[in-house]
Amino acid sequence: xxxxxxxxxxxxxxxxxxxxxxxxxxxxxxxxxxxxxxxxxxxxxxxxxxxxxxxxxxxxxxxxxxxxxxxxxxxxxxxxxxxxxxxxxxxxxxxxxxxxxxxxxxxxxxxxxxxxxxxxxxxxxxxxxxxxxxxxxxxxxxxxxxxxxxxxxxxxxxxxxxxxxxxxxxxxxxxxxxxxxxxxxxxxxxxxxxxxxxxxxxxxxxxxxxxxxxxxxxxxxxxxxxxxxxxxxxxxxxxxxxxxxxxxxxxxxxxxxxxxxxxxxxxxxxxxxxxxxxxxxxxxxxxxxxxxxxxxxxxxxxxxxxxxxxxxxxxxxxxxxxxxxxxxxxxxxxxxxxxxxxxxxxxxxxxxxxxxxxxxxxxxxxxxxxxxxxxxxxxxxxxxxxxxxxxxxxxxxxxxxxxxxxxxxxxxxxxxxxxxxxxxxxxxxxxxxxxxxxxxxxxxxxxxxxxxxxxxx
Amino acid sequence: xxxxxxxxxxxxxxxxxxxxxxxxxxxxxxxxxxxxxxxxxxxxxxxxxxxxxxxxxxxxxxxxxxxxxxxxxxxxxxxxxxxxxxxxxxxxxxxxxxxxxxxxxxxxxxxxxxxxxxxxxxxxxxxxxxxxxxxxxxxxxxxxxxxxxxxxxxxxxxxxxxxxxxxxxxxxxxxxxxxxxxxxxxxxxxxxxxxxxxxxxxxxxxxxxxxxxxxxxxxxxxxxxxxxxxxxxxxxxxxxxxxxx
Numbered sequence: 001x002x003x004x005x006x007x008x009x010x011x012x013x014x015x016x017x018x019x020x021x022x023x024x025x026x027x028x029x030x031x032x033x034x035x036x037x038x039x040x041x042x043x044x045x046x047x048x049x050x051x052x053x054x055x056x057x058x059x060x061x062x063x064x065x066x067x068x069x070x071x072x073x074x075x076x077x078x079x080x081x082x083x084x085x086x087x088x089x090x091x092x093x094x095x096x097x098x099x100x101x102x103x104x105x106x107x108x109x110x111x112x113x114x115x116x117x118x119x120x121x122x123x124x125x126x127x128x129x130x131x132x133x134x135x136x137x138x139x140x141x142x143x144x145x146x147x148x149x150x151x152x153x154x155x156x157x158x159x160x161x162x163x164x165x166x167x168x169x170x171x172x173x174x175x176x177x178x179x180x181x182x183x184x185x186x187x188x189x190x191x192x193x194x195x196x197x198x199x200x201x202x203x204x205x206x207x208x209x210x211x212x213x214x215x216x217x218x219x220x221x222x223x224x225x226x227x228x229x230x231x232x233x234x235x236x237x238x239x240x241x242x243x244x245x246x247x248x249x250x251x252x253x254x255x256x257x258x259x260x261x262x263x264x265x266x267x268x269x270x271x272x273x274x275x276x277x278x279x280x281x282x283x284x285x286x287x288x289x290x291x292x293x294x295x296x297x298x299x300x301x302x303x304x305x306x307x308x309x310x311x312x313x314x315x316x317x318x319x320x321x322x323x324x325x326x327x328x329x330x331x332x333x334x335x336x337x338x339x340x341x342x343x344x345x346x347x348x349x350x351x352x353x354x355x356x357x358x359x360x361x362x363x364x365x366x367x368x369x370x371x372x373x374x375x376x377x378x379x380x381x382x383x384x385x386x387x388x389x390x391x392x393x394x395x396x397x398x399x400x401x402x403x404x405x406x407x408x409x410x411x412x413x414x415x416x417x418x419x420x421x422x423x424x425x426x427x428x429x430x431x432x433x434x435x436x437x438x439x440x441x442x443x444x445x446x447x448x449x450x451x452x453x454x455x456x457x
Numbered sequence: 458x459x460x461x462x463x464x465x466x467x468x469x470x471x472x473x474x475x476x477x478x479x480x481x482x483x484x485x486x487x488x489x490x491x492x493x494x495x496x497x498x499x500x501x502x503x504x505x506x507x508x509x510x511x512x513x514x515x516x517x518x519x520x521x522x523x524x525x526x527x528x529x530x531x532x533x534x535x536x537x538x539x540x541x542x543x544x545x546x547x548x549x550x551x552x553x554x555x556x557x558x559x560x561x562x563x564x565x566x567x568x569x570x571x572x573x574x575x576x577x578x579x580x581x582x583x584x585x586x587x588x589x590x591x592x593x594x595x596x597x598x599x600x601x602x603x604x605x606x607x608x609x610x611x612x613x614x615x616x617x618x619x620x621x622x623x624x625x626x627x628x629x630x631x632x633x634x635x636x637x638x639x640x641x642x643x644x645x646x647x648x649x650x651x652x653x654x655x656x657x658x659x660x661x662x663x664x665x666x667x668x669x670x671x672x673x674x675x676x677x678x679x680x681x682x683x684x685x686x687x688x689x690x691x692x693x694x695x696x697x698x699x700x701x702x
Contacts, residue, residue: 315650357589358632361603374505382510390642407498447473450473
């Protein structure tokens, strides 16, 4: 299936202007909370710098930190698996499920499993995974992908959630009371937790020196799942490593503040070893990450701790919705990660930005997001993934602008045409500028003309 | 002090008044203003579209025009930022010199000329649009995302203008959506962003919206005109150069 390019999907999203305004205002509120939380910490900019440097250091020795982590995890009694890509990741999980004859599976939030399309893979084998994060559960009922990595159902309003719950959980039709709806979801999920035999979680931070890992949630759903089930599988990308436990003192302080404006996530659960009778697995996944690590201009994107602050601040994301990015990880961050995985399919994403730079400023690990967007544009063009028309247009423009006399001549002709035959510029089809904007008035003389007439000796 | 006046291509062609105002302000402050006649474009339209390889001709032409001045000043944060970040040449020494000596107008007035008062007057209610490349790229003002002391070079200058009432929108440093070729390739989002910026200014009943970048203003002006709005756009240079009649 051919995906719709971002610009087109965004245009469709904006057709519902009140809906767009709501989406924009809701996410702006999250951004404002983040500002307030960040400003409440005097050493905020220092924390960002430290976090960025710790990640830079870790990425520069990722191979040895991963091996150190594996060694310590095994010593703790955890079973460690390595997956080169999403396919291997899914197969490993399926093997664990089959070997143990599992039927009931719960999963807390994990963008990695979204990236690997684990749910779809298992569903094709007739195995159902219940997503236990409230937002994830809502979009799972609706057979939609999450539109935001922290707030998966942020594209939906309570009326839509009510309708979904009415269909799937039998809530009263038209009852939009959030308290009522959440309570129903809570009871529904409570049963899933009690029944579960296997629990899948993501990993926020994996500590090399201890072989333990930390999972952050606000709903406690990761803990509910892992405490009830006999098997815990934690899935992590290779970039989740931090060297020492003490570094959590920085990362846990910046993560929730950047994500939602909370001082810390409600639950920051440390998993070190399986309890008696429990199996604990970790699946460490590459899936293109080492390739990204090998691209010097884009390596820093692997510092990401998935807070989504760049989503919430992005004026384009807020007005186009996560689904318009047609990838598991949307937003500015997704736009610098996804071209690495499939450049052709994601060639539109680095262009879904005005390069305003706000993403870079909110990033708690100081990823140069907007600079990377610019650099991806160069790579995408040089690899030939830009429309031929655009390429020719740019070539023509460059030809004229490199030749002063030709530039002045062309400018004069265009301005004369704009004055004499403005209708030529008013085709809504050929001139997207004019669809919702007037074209600038063309003056008789350029500044260059004026200067020659009035100033030049 | 020899100041090379760089008038970006679209200002040259469509907004000569902003260029004239820039030149006159610099002259008033005693600079020897030199306008090299063969200048064209900084090359940003190609580079931001992914074709920086095509902007080599612009780079060469830029260096040819601006290698014999002490400073280069332009009424556009965006074009200045492009030169600062991306101007290269075989003669890299000259490119380095130019990258280090190019200034956006308000930055030049505040940081280099250290202007403390102006003889200008503009008795209107004016909304300030903060252009991203000038702000986040050149650091013309503090940024809402960062934990840093508050300052603004454009505001400092506007506060010296007699009669001017300055108002800032609620989201005072959100992007207007112009974004170079973004404005046509992502037309729907671009216009929606512009409309939202305008709405926040209109609430304050401003008579003008000003900015240090004409490109943002051209985009906002296009939307305002289509809406039939009485609100006008004006480049900050024209305000700083104005007199109360």
